[in-house]
Amino acid sequence: MFNIVERRRWYFLFSALIIVPGILIMIYSTATTGAPFRLDIDFVGGSNYSFQYTADGPTEGDIREVFRNLTGDEVIVQQRGEPSEHKWSVTAGFYDNDTQEAIRESLAQLGPLDEDSFNFESVSATIGHEVTQAAIAAVIVATIVITGFIVVAFRQVPNAFRYGVCAIAAMLHDILVVMGVMSLMGIVLGWKVDALFLTAVLTVVGFSVQDSIVLFDRIRENIPRYLGEPYEMIVNRSIWETIHRSLATQLNAFFIMIAILLFGGDTIKQFIFIFFVGLLSGTYSSIFIAVPLLVSWEKGEIPFLKGSGTLHQDAEFAEA
């Protein structure tokens, strides 16, 4: 049996190589734009327009001019798809109904606007503020409830606290990976964080904990079964016993996600991509972070956390 946990330092290093650049990107983004991510209008208020002309229509400058004349705002205009599709999207401020109507009429005057493809979304600053507060509350509640759940699920195992901490460490690992990727995508592709991004992150947390629990469950079961075996061996055995399940399960989730990424509607792809990255990280972290951390802790390798070796000693004691 190949010893997975033995090479734990390499896994920690590998994760660090992904997480640290992610954090640096977030710091860079904060320094240059004032926030680690580009926030969508869900959180900050404003409006998004997307529309399409049926034939050769206006240029980027023409569209910007419309908004400048009617609102005085400098807006962000982006062409989407192929230039031959004449698809545009605009991010602007929050305007009243009359201004919006004027904007739509002016855009229609620039060229043959396809009325059926005209979409807009506007959010006032108040609503944006409420969503931000609700999002913060959701994250705090999720953290508390998930921690509580892990403690309850492992209450009968010796050192339940350790299992909880390691599962949470794996969860933080996944959150950091996803945030780093999102920050990078924000800088490179202009992706914005919206309410769905938060949904993806929280659901990833749910699945990540789910993975860790299945693994820990097996360790919990194997400890009395293989009394006398060193803790590291028991843990390693448990990983190998559950690895088929982990991989088969993830593979099925990936089939569905890849299908959506390749063939699904455009609007949802960003959400699925983030989800995909999170799930990948979640599978990795439960096997290569959560469990190896348990072993490191047991062996006293983590600074300030003394490994008691209790599990091992208890086992020997019980055998004796």
Place this chain on the structure above:
Amino acid sequence: MGRHVRWLIFILALAIFCVWVALPETTGLQTGVNEDGEPQYLFKVQQSLGLDLVGGLRVLLEAELPPDAFTIEDLRETANSVSRRVNALGLTEATVQIQGNNRILVELPGLHDPQQAIEAIQQTALLEFVDFTGLRGYDLEGEHILTTEQLKLLEQRGLDVESASEEAMLNPLTGQPFETVVTGAGLQAASAVFSPTRPNGQPEWHIQFSLKDEVAQEFADFTERATGEPMAIVLDGEVLSTPIINGRLEGTSIITFGQQSLPGESPLETARRLENQARTLALQLRSGALRIPLRVVSAENIGPTLGRENVEPSIRAGVLGVLVVLTFMFVYYRVPGIAADLALIVFILLNLAVFKLIPVTLTLPAITGFLISIGTAVDGNILIFERIKEELRAGNDLDQALQLGFERAWTSIRDSNFSTIIICAILFLFGQTPGAAIVSGFAITLALGLIINLFTAVLVTRTFLYVLVGVLRSSLEKRQWLLGV
């Protein structure tokens, strides 16, 4: 064996029921046909689709008054007025909901002209007939004036009367607010009417109205007293027109308003604009003035194109993904894989039926939540089958292995699903914030999938597997590779 056959019959019956609910566009017990030839139902279910799939408008309106200036009753009455206006737009599935203590959410699926709809909904539509005695020769059309009725409303709402009177015009003869004779609340009926031949030769749109009995007398008396004097028709403080009273007005009367064409407008465009204006105004007058003025705090308009662009690829992607999962389970786990595949099909049918029955509004995130729950639904089966393989390798016989596999995997399945269900509950609550409503759909379908999965992954799979084992026992005992070992 008998127990499993009973379960099998139950599951098949359930699956047939789900097909009956899920597949037809409209399911129900048809009781007959009405006069128009449309079927009538005793029990009817239809899948409701979200705005991002059918296109349409969602507007969140907020009271433009401080919270202590109105009661929840006022808000309800305002929502009713909005609802009447929305229904008059002729949309079938419009919804108007009160949110919190100062907001109204309006959803209009299938709507094409969002700005006009918002305008129709949002106008306060306070109509007044105002005494303009002695003001003949003053041109006040288009001016904003202050009236006694407006003052009364301002005081009721606890707003600053001083600043309002600075902005609006007072009666130049008295220096006081204008005298309101009758308000729109006294209207009995109002409709937009087109008269092709006006005395001045120009065709025009106007509003025909009649007054309720309580105020008709008062109005008739006033017009008799003020014959030969002008009267102003004022909407939301703005003077629409100042006709001269010809004599005592009783029964049906008309309101005229400015009919000039705007610069750069073709005659056809003018005609269309005036018609819209007349119809919107008549509609607002019929539905009554809004007790509370409303402002738009968020709006979302999806054109029908985007909806169509979203639905088909998502369904195609879903079907493709499911086919790959079914194939994988069969190839990897063989006979148990067949049981899992059958259970997965039951799972999908159950979900679709539940979406219709609850009902869950399907949006793009909701469909995604459902697809992800399909992807993870086989997790329970995988846990069980891996367990069964282990038990077989450990030397247990087939029956023991099956029993132990289902028993031992159960705690893992329960605990692991539970953490995601908790997250879904939190996301659902987060989605109750008006600005994040899109999240709720995802949370509901994913949570439903996980809960239904607890039933299908364990009970349904077990039933199918035991029945398959019962039929194929001899070959399975000889060839363990059929069990994926």
